[in-house]
Amino acid sequence: MKAKEHESERPSATMPRDIDSNVSWFDRFATRASEFAARAPFFSMCILVVLLWAPSIIWLDMSTWQLIINTTTTIITFLMVALLQNTESRNDAALQHKLNAIASGLAEVMQELSDESGKADLVERRKELRRAVGLEDDESA
Template sequence: MATGASSAKTNSFFGRLAESITRFSGSTAAFIGSAGVVLLWAATGPLFKYSETWQLVINTGTTIVTFLMVFLIQRAQNKDSLVLHLKLNELIAATQGASNRMINAQDLSEEEIRVLHQFFCLLAEKAKQDTDLGQTHSVEEAEDNHEEKLAALRDGK
C-alpha cells in the first residue's frame, strides 16, 4: 500500500489538482480573496451605474464557483467518509468480541441496516437493565434473545 509522498505520485492529475484546490478553498487566504473580489465588485457599482451587466458578472462568477465547489466538496466528503469507514473497520477487526459483520456496514441495504438497528436497540435495552456499567452485549446475544422471543411467541400460540 502506498503511503506519504509516494501515494501523491500515484494519484491522477485531477486528483492532485482537486486536493490542492480543496485545501486552498478552506484557507484564510481564499476567504480573504473572495471577500476582496466581492468588495471590489461592490466598489465598481457606481462606475458601471449598477447595470445589469455589472450584476451579471458577480452572479455568473458565484454560480460557476458554487457549481464547481459542490463537486469538490462531495469528492472530499466521499474520501473522508471512506477513510472513516476503513478506520472503524480496523477497530472492529482488531477488537475481540466485536461483531465482524459490522465491517463494511456502509454497503448493507437499507433493510439490513434497519434490522441491525433493531438489534442495537435491543442491546441498548439490555444495557439499561444492567447494574454493571462495564457489562457488554453482542449482536449475536441480541439475536439469540430475539430468537428466544420468537420461539416463545410460536409456542404460546
Template sequence: MVSLPQDKGSRHSLFTRFAKHTAALTGRPLAFCAALVLVLLWALTGPLFGFSDTWQLVINTGTTIITFLMVFLIQSTQNRDTEALQIKLDELIYTLEQANNALLDLEELDEDELEHIRGRYLALAHSARRELRQTDKAAD
C-alpha cells in the first residue's frame, strides 16, 4: 500500500493556490458575463474616442495580456488534474487482479510504444465484438 503524504492543508505553493482560485473564478458564467460587459463598454466608448488607434490598442493589449496569462494558469491546472487522474487510474490498474500491470504509467512511453500497445487492445476489442455478434446471431 502506498503511504500518502501528510495533509498540507493550505500550505500549497502560492502559485498553486492562485492558479486554482483563478481557474475556479474564471470558469464561471459570471466571469464570462463580466468580460462581455467590459467588451460592450469598450465598444460603446468607440464614438467617444473617435474609434482611434489608441482606443483599439486598449482592447487589443488587454485581451492579449489576459489571454497570455490565462494560458499558463489553465495549463498548470490541467497538468495537476491530469497527473492526479493518472495516479488514480494507475491505482485502479494495480489493484485489479486481472489487470495488466504493464499498463501502469503508459503516459511515459513514446508514440511508437503506445501505438503498439493500442494495436493489441484494438485487436482484442474487435475479437470481442465479433464473438458478441456471433453469440447474438446464435441466440436469434
C-alpha cells in the first residue's frame, strides 16, 4: 500500500514511446542541412566558390569583387546559423528529456528501496536528487 501512495506523488518518467515522433518539415530540413554542412563535400563546395570568385577580379572592379564575396558569405553564414541553432535546440531538448527520464527512474528505484528497507537516509537522498534535477517542477512537461 505504501508504494501505491508514493506512486501518485511521483511524475512518471518520459519514455521513448511517450515522445511525439512527428517532426516538422523545417526540422527535417535543418537536420539534413546541418548533417550536410558537417561533411567534406560542403567544405569542398565552399573552396570551389572561393576558387571561382578569386580570378573574377580580372573582369570586375575591386568594390564589386569584394561585394560579391562579402554578400555571399554573409547570407550563407546567416542561414547556416539559423539552421544549426534549430538543430542544436532540438538536441538540447531531447537530451534534457533523457536526463529527466533517467533521474525520475532513479528516484523511483530509490523510493522502492527505501520502502523495502525503511532507511530514512535513502529517502533524504531521493528528495535531494529530485530537488537537484528539478523533478518537483517536472521541467520536461
